[in-house]
Amino acid sequence: MPVPELGRSDSTFELKEIELPELKEDQVLLQTIFFSNDPAQRGWIQKDQDADRLYIPPVRPGDLMLAGALCKVLKSTSASVKEGALVQAYVGWTEQAVLDAKAVTSLPDLPGLSPSVFLGALGGPGLTAFFGLKEICKLEEGQEIIVSGAAGATGNVVVQLAKHVFKASKVIAIAGSDDKCEWLKKIGADVALNYKSPSFSADLAQAAKPSYVDCYFDNVGGSILNACLSLIKKHGRVAACGAIAAYNDRSQTVLDNWVEVIMNRITVQGFVVIDYYSRRAEAIDVLSTAVKEGKLSVSGGETIVRCTEFEKVPEVWMRLFSGQNTGKLVTQIADL
Template sequence: MSPFTSSKIRLTSRPEGKPTPEDFSIDQVAHGELEPGQVRVSNEFISVDPYMRGRMNAGRSYVKPYGLGETITGGAVGRVVQSAADDLPEGTAVLHQHGWTDAVQDDASTFQAVPELDGLPLSLYLGLLGMPGLTAYVGLTRVAELRPGDSLFVSGAAGAVGTAVGQIARQLGAARLIGSAGSAEKVSLLKDKYGFDVALNYRDAPIREQLVRALEHEGVDVFYDNVGGDHLEAALEVMNDFGRLALCGAISSYNATERPAGPDNMGNMVTRRLRMQGFIVAEVASEHPEVTEEFRERMTGWLSAGDVTAEETVVEGLEHTVDAFVDMMRGGNTGKMVVRVG
């Protein structure tokens, strides 16, 4: 259990607008001998996620900002390569939040052992079996309270959370799926692979106009929002009476340097008796302690039966993590964006 060196990606300056590689550094960190209760983990995949952009700012958010000079923490999966902890022997697959690094040494309590599923990669614990999948599930079941027969509109439907939302909604009995995406290829994917009834390219024309035209005077019961801005405005235009809006993210404004304009049709909240709720997945899971295990059991069953498909965009190499993050923020991913470390 000799000392070793790891590579870590740190935040060196707070981005103004879109992040650039100059806002980060890759540094070598030396680690000493393992202490009792510690393990060393070699990462296989690390996650890049939209919420990380908010943590790069100094202002108030629902989670503490990254400090300058700190490693970018977040989801990662790997394997224990050396252990001084009885409950995590060598070879154990683990999920953790140590983030953008090729290897990590820390107390065993900061790692969670995860079962390896036949034929499925560990990266799924960063996607459908991880935070994006759980976010989709709690947003649909505990926030929007999706019911069989509902019509659902998902903004950013080809992303990590969006692809999970559409598939889970279908398993829960949604009657009609409408989704938006940012390219013709993604629109085709939503319709041909994921069974969306309507898929719209928001770059073709204003999404509000496209949505009204596509629905032909029919409304939607549930809106699951990953984008915000013009997509929220579009949804308010087509919601049925007593519709529910679950606000998960607003990626359209994460790199904004000026305050974005608000929807001009908020009056529909009153006239149609709508319910809108923003949510943080960790808080909902804390309020509903049963939901995490419920989600894992159902999602594992759906994956094993082939009822749900994992969509991933895999970038090779720790040194390309920042590129992957920047590309993900401008919609360059389909499904979950992960970085394969090795």
């Protein structure tokens, strides 16, 4: 996959310098520290994306690229947001921004943790893992689950929660390298399989049979989804959470096992975490308790890339699609 280059006529991204406005009442001037890199951003910029079919307004040519971030408050005219505080905001790919104070979210206090965990295990990916397991997979104690993209931002939290919090009897994790698989076994996977191995399909079937699995937490779509459809129990469930295998090549999703969905009465449920934001406190409670009890390790679950040239921000984001990173991929553009 080509890395986007700036300044070419077919570049996806362009660098712009703009003048920031003066702060009005109840506004903040923010300095971005960390960008969140999310596969979902690929959908937001899909060419000719139908706005009706997306859960946020799509990013159109000329728009600021949308992204979640952690920012330091440089100036504030709001009583509720203090200068120097670290806050969460959808500033997009920008170094500094002026926002209304009500558009930023203060971070909960979790001593001893890097604030970047609020983009990963205790942020969107952590919430996705928790609500995906609870509401979509409906995972119960003693059940068996397959997780793909297991070394990714959401996947590694799924593995840990499934094993240590939901108490699954078997967690089968799928990732793209032997090193990732080793790590996944350390954090809770009973079986970890490298999908690039020539024996992957046979190994996966052997791991899942003879009992088959109760659910599949799908972060990748494509051929792995197809393989898993044959390995889900009668009346089992699929949480359709991501399809990173298909975002850049939609012809990847050939489901020649589709008939399994019918014959085995499988339920496949698409899922976007924003539907559960109103229940964020419930998830943060479970996740932070799991961290304190040593059931959720956040230290190995993020890759922070320091980006000294702002032009490289898209290139770092693209690592999501080549499987280079482990856990949550965070771009840091300034010091804390």
